[in-house]
Amino acid sequence: MKLKEGFTIRPLCGEHIVVGEGLSQVNFNKMLSMNDSAAYLWEQVYGKEFSLEDLVTLLTDKYEVSDEQALEDVKKMVAVWQEHGVLE
Secondary structure (H helix, E strand, O other): OEEOOOEEEEEEOOEEEEEEOOHHHOOOOOOEEEOHHHHHHHHHHOOOEOOHHHHHHHHHHHOOOOHHHHHHHHHHHHHHHHHOOOEO
16 A cells, blocks of 8 residues: 655644645545654555555554554544545
8 A cells, every 4th residue: 555645744732643745646525644653654655565464563563662652543534534635
């Protein structure tokens, strides 16, 4: 999987918000807000092909979390990314 081009992540009021850089990406009905770990993953994989396993490895390498917990969190996060249309 891969994140769609044309989106960028910006800090806003202590959170990380994904915004479309062109009008074709703008959907004012949905705003994608991420915590620090989700923003970290976004920044690590933006512009690259990646798998769930890649995301799990990134999480477990940076944070003290088990593989099982990381996988559960990654699945939830990827579902949100799909819902918001930022994945190819």
